[in-house]
Amino acid sequence: MLFSASARPSSFGGGFLFDIIKRMGWGLGYDSRWKRYIGYGVTAYCDAPKCNEEIDRGLSYVCGAQEPYGGDNGCGLYFCSKHLFYHRFRDMEYEREFCKRCIRRRAPYEPKPEHPEWVNHLLTDDSWADWRKENADEMSRLKAMVQ
């Protein structure tokens, strides 16, 4: 569901951090590493290969200790609960959630194409009208993704 207030803080102590980020306007942000929008307002597919689970890009789904961009140990991609695993790296005090690749210190998965619902929102919603004027290239990239 797009832009609903359905924040889903993880049961593992993430609620507080999540609340702060939410108040700071992290319902929608831009991830410059992966060049895509993040936040709980973004509908997405799990980034694990062959998994089509629908999630959002809120911090309860990120690989990397619930930090935007994945923190020091995570890739910052977004995964459903089946593809996130608790792990404690040596510099961490507690176990947090990561994808398999990061736990094994392997290169990250290839990020999934954007969810058609989200792309459609970017391409049609009034709130993105100005953005569309300024981002023609990104628009055609997104359009190609859903065709």
Ligand SMILES: [Zn+2]
């Ligand atoms: Zn990862």
Ligand SMILES: [Zn+2]
């Ligand atoms: Zn998954």
